[in-house]
Amino acid sequence: MNISTPLTEEVVRQLKVGDAVEITGVVVTGRDAVHKYLAKGGELPPGVSLTGSIIYHCGPVVFKDEAGNWKVTAAGPTTSIREEPYQGDIIKKFGVRAVIGKGGMGDRTLAACQEAGAVYLHAIGGAAQVLAEHITKVRNVYFLEKFGSPEAIWELDVVKFPAVVTMDAHGNSLHKEVLAHSQAELAKRV
């Protein structure tokens, strides 16, 4: 399924756990420093809005080419669960519609997704080269000085960026389902 930004609540509520999506539009990166900063009352840089946005848990490897343009050379997801203390509040406060990462998130984020209308999208961990190919342009970077390159907010153009809905806006989590299923299967075998 193709989805594009800005995401609306209507589109997000249609997505179900297990759906493969391809994202076209803009995603913004944010990891530990950004999440902590925003959750503790920090303000977004002027001109940046997260309404209808997609936050990508990623510290990209970015180079400046000879012409002075930024180029992303590797951009795989980082482990999302570290943002669990902050994610739910940030989704609600800023109107974020989707989060991309790996490994899934916990009950607080799941509840916020259901309440506010947002989803968790799982990218393929380790697929740095393939995912970088789907990033066509660096639009902007914020907090580069303040947080350093991997932790900065990178605003990226993406085309058909592949991910899977593993937590939807209806309280379902593929991570919970697979854990319960595998637990039951293991119990039969030990």
Add this chain to the structure above:
Amino acid sequence: MNTWQDSLIELIRRTSAEIPDDVQRAILAALEREKKGTIAESAMKIIEHNIALAKQKSQPICQDTGSVLFYVDSPAGFDQISFTEAARNAVKLATQKGYLRQNSVDSLTGKNDGTNLGPGAPTIHFHQHKEAAVSVRLMLKGGGCENVGAQYSLPDETIKADRDMAGCRKAILDAVLQAQGKGCGPGVLGVCIGGDRATGYEFSKIQFLRTLDDRNPNPELDKLEQDILNTANELGIGPMGFGGKTTLLGVKICAANRVPASFFVSISYMCWAYRRHGARLDATGKIMDWLY
């Protein structure tokens, strides 16, 4: 020492950008096995494409280029001090060339000086052997998969594991369950039964130097390896934990003696981005041939 340094840089490049053939074959088999049209299949397709792209571009397969671990087998009289110096230079230069990410952080200050050098970085294990050539194996061990490794001390009441083979089996399968897809599965387990807390993990990692299609010469361990592999793949955890048929690509187990008071089972997890290569070098440091 420049020949040594150049050879080691090439070993690092190749390890970072090119998956070994045995792992490639296991990944292709896993892709075939997954049901068509599932998210497990599409995850394996992206993984397979990523491997091809990294090789073609000579770029890191995964952006986490991991802990840099060298395993060196050398003849008597080999100059380990000079080798260590060449290896450190090679790591620094490979980082400048982008084969390795600036990936090494001072644990006390949190500083990353961008060289990938520091206490324990890189780690070099030396062993003596009877051949004249020097065999250097390199493993780049990612952090996400390292985090899902586990060490059990038997008996373990929470998983009802006694001090016997059945108990070891329970511990290893529990580690698979706890890991789910979080170590970027499908992964490979390296296991050591016995040893102490340090050697247990050390030997578990050395198992990753074996090729995925080899068989354990010890019939009891061979049976356990096959059993864990088949059982884990029946649990339905699947690639990335999306559900599916391939949870593990391989299981490699060794045993080490223990003291009567301890019984550890140490499990290391290697992600699909299984980066391991090796080369045989002559006395001048020139690469004679590749080991994988």
